[in-house]
């Protein structure tokens with residue numbers, strides 16, 4: 001890498017404010033959200049146009065400098081954290097943040113538009129962007145597409161991939177791929193949009209997206225339900241899905257995670273007056289002319305009392321928001337609760353309850369002193385499965401020999417059950433070795449061949465994914 005020549009090439013072609021060199025301004029972006037990885041970057045590049053991104057890519061290839069794309073830096077897998085050896089520079093997309101157009105059924109948003117901004121702009125048009133997650137105040141649409149993010153509405157609307165109608169991106173050579181026109185049909189070979197979705201910035205830089213909007217939520221209703229075990233939670237989901245197509249969210253929460261939220265997050269309180277070992281947050285959205293969701297949930301939960309221990313139905317939007325705040329605070333509360341090995345697993349949905357009960361106990365027996373539990377998107381077969389360290393373990397326990405052995409054991413169990421070691425967070429640097437260890441040869445061969453073909457100079461997010 002010839003950094004000086006790279007800088008000189010950029011200084012000739014970019015406005016001065018696109019190149020940040022002050023270490024104090026760069027430092028906040030060098031560590032991931034969980035505080036697990038810290039990298040170095042001699043520069044932070046912050047282009048505000050697609051052409052400036054193309055200039056950067058051409059210069060990076062000419063001078064052999066790696067680029068680490070970064071949106072909101074909310075990655076759960078160290079995907080946006082640069083390597084520690086200073087061999088790559090941060091490329092922030094946050095200033096590329098214009099909403100180029102918006103109407104009731106789609107938006108064209110630049111990569112750095114923050115999810116919350118898009119949601120509010122859509123609401124202003126009487127529409128909705130149907131993807132939500134706890135990092136909505138920082139995650140960008142570019143990051144969401146690069147990770148194919150999921151969240152709490154996948155059950156009804158699918159992952160980010162289902163929301164992308166078109167894309168603008170800068171590929172090797174600084175060439176701009178543009179499918180923002182939103183053609184419904186375009187079979188000129190493999191979809192470049194879909195190659196970049198979920199590629200975690202390793203194949204090119206996403207600069208803008210054409211995104212699907214859906215009609216605004218007519219009437220929203222939420223219920224918090226206590227259940228005896230995850231088998232009952234899944235049976236309840238099946239009952240609800242058989243009776244209505246209005247269920248948008250179905251989140252499973254073990255009591256231990258709720259307790260951590262109540263302990264760590266100010267102004268939260270338990271939704272139920274009785275104790276339950278497991279909880280479920282359900283959201284239903286119905287059209288203006290349909291049965292109101294509160295009534296619908298009350299009726300359907302009333303027909304399933306054998307599956308519940310208790311339930312409360314939100315009576316206002318404020319109460320609905322308070323229930324969702326509990327759910328969206330779990331990541332923060334889990335982070336505050338001390339060292340743990342975290343896993344983002346998906347399984348054939350019928351196997352999730354057994355995994356949360358039987359495999360969790362198996363892991364605790366195999367690694368004495370650990371405590372395993374999982375929460376999340378039961379309706380998608382996706383839980384965030386955390387194995388908490390034995391008492392007194394140091395903060396970096398997840399990266400110790402024991403922490404790594406725990407993760408390998410969990411991933412082996414998941415793989416044996418026909419599941420995936422990354423449901424929605426991606427691979428990043430956290431799971432790169434585990435992907436190589438466990439992915440079938442056909443997948444690894446294809447991923448490596450695509451990477452070599454799309455990134456011949458090895459500049460796009462080096463050291464991540466493959």
Ligand code: FAD
Nearest residue numbers: 071072073074075079134140142143144146150151201206
């Ligand atoms: P970053 O973290 O900055 O980057 C993520 C990856 O995308 C990196 O590999 C980066 O290099 C790449 N990238 C970013 N922008 C671009 C671009 N323009 N072009 C090419 N590559 C790019 N994820 C879920 O799926 N579901 C959840 O429910 C969920 N909940 C979360 C809750 C909390 C509290 C937090 C902190 C995170 C959560 N996440 C969740 C993870 C995270 O929010 C998502 O992965 C999100 O998509 C990252 O967006 P970002 O803009 O922060 O991207």
Ligand code: MLT
Nearest residue numbers: 076134328330331376384
């Ligand atoms: C969630 O569903 O809350 C997230 O994906 C983040 C996490 O793993 O905690």
Ligand code: ZN
Nearest residue numbers: 151376384424
């Ligand atoms: Zn999640």
